[in-house]
Amino acid sequence: MKAAFVFNAGGLGDSVMTLPVVQTLKSMASELYIFTHSPIYEVVFGNQQNIKYIYTNDLCYTKINDFPQVNVYFDLAVNGVISRRSMVQFFRFIKAKRKVFFVKLSSHIYLLYPYLRIFRDNIGFYELQKHLIDSITKRDVEWIYPRLECPQETFYRLNEVMKDRLDKTKKTIFINPFVRGRVRNLPTEFYVELIKLLLPDFNVILVGRPDAVEAERELTKYFRENELFSVVGKLNLKEFICFLNLGEILITPDSGPMHLALLSNVCVVPIFTVIRP
Template identity: 25%
Template sequence: MRINFYEIFVNLLIKNKKPARKLKQLPIDEIENILVYSNTAIGDTLFNTPVLKALKEKYPLKKVIIILNPINYILFKNNPYIDEIILYDGKWKSFFSTLSQLKKIGRIDLTLILHSNEPQATPLALLSNSKYILKIPNKSKFSIYHNNDEIGPYHDRHGIFDRIRVLEYLNIKDVNPRMELYIEKENNDEIEDFFLKNNINKDKDFLIGFQIGASTISRMWFEERWIELGKKLLNSGKDVKIIITGSPSENKLTTKVFNSLNDERVFNLAGKFNLISAAALIGMLDVFITPDTGPLHIAASLKVPTVTLFAAAKWYVSNPCFDQDIHLYVQKDRTCEPCVGKNCKFQECMLQISADEVFDKVCTLSKLK
């Protein structure tokens, strides 16, 4: 077993910290600075955007500082409900340098741990001397340091609603769960320039996005099915053009589908643009077909209709919980019990999803039939 000396040292530092006083409401008049932890994946950070908006709209004079992941912070730097950004990758090696940045803030009245990694997040909040700390869900050994009671996650509702619950302690209710993403004009211009040079007319063509990759194998559909679906769409008799999206690391995967379709109406743009311009690209699509992964939430934030493929995960936990008439899904049951999740090597459950099913969902959104 590997010994983590960072963790041992941090545990010693917080050993004498007193358990937090449990409160039903925080004294909001005492709070000027609010530090928000949201430094994990793209989707999880987008899930937190309704909280940021509600917080700033209710208390516009409070300063909101957010801790973001260096990998994806560029997506959120233009959010008008954020006053200051601190970057932290959630790893032990960056723990003390991040702590140093937090101490430079001065007084931290309230920390909201919306989505971050333990065992780093709560110790970081404690050592930065935050007066109040809220976290939901928080069923762990660290819950004694949170000012809210120990609360588990919702298992039958979208993940956004777990994040929104923390606002009840600040007398904020009836929060709109809509996610938001703010794209700069220069990023939209970059995509429009690419479209012009490649004979893509977003007014005339019907642009269908293929997000082939996902964070885990268990969520990914099979390449052969993407190819079958692509052929059906291209043969639909409409002005269809297929835009394959993805990160640079997914290019090998997308290239196989692109080469197999072998059609001038298909564009493999995986890794072509930086993250914020790739989001702008997704925002210009007519329909986005995707597994349960970050780009799904980008599309939903930009009001792009989606068809999402679920088997290992449940649709009601992460498929958009707003604009549901334009966010369709295909849900299949797990074929393996217990599901090994991130350790899956062959996603048998995703074989249940046929190209015909997905094609029909796209037709519902696009009136291809």
């Protein structure tokens, strides 16, 4: 395969879920173009010679008329996650021999494009990607997520962040109480009670996205000074993934950190506030 194109302007979690497909295309295509809102691809795959990153600041990419001109004829173009009509329309800008959609949570898209198959859960989403990989490679490919290489200097930096504040006789639990979207959130009181229950027997560390500092302050005011350790806003994306390897469990709502845990060795206890019967 000479050239492939991956379009994924969805959130961090959606981008993580497409990593196995991107990893397969990376090994097969002489040139791989990735159009994305998330830095996770560059964090995982780095600046490899055959990968070209095109970034957008527009989450879900609604400004379709601003799509950059890519004067390449691709063997394959893949849309990672469709959640808006404009993310279907983008294909008119791409010249490719084959074009593939991953469709998720988009009933209104189905009405506009009835030939698309709609998947409403992650199981179907994974199956679709696996089928795509098998059809491209003509063989059964091992379905794995890439493991992030964590250099020794990264662990030195993480140890500096922790400053020997953890009790080495206890196991460590990470808690991510911060998530975008009110429907995924639980009340602060829920996490306060959970943390108070865990603190006597575990190291409890708050984790979360960098812009959750204000929410972190709201939560930590229920605890004594230095009673609760937090790394919110202190780690970049790569450091955060490596940091998860230093603990045993991550408790988190449906969020970017929940998906990032797939790239580490930590066990995840997910909390879903919205489910379908």
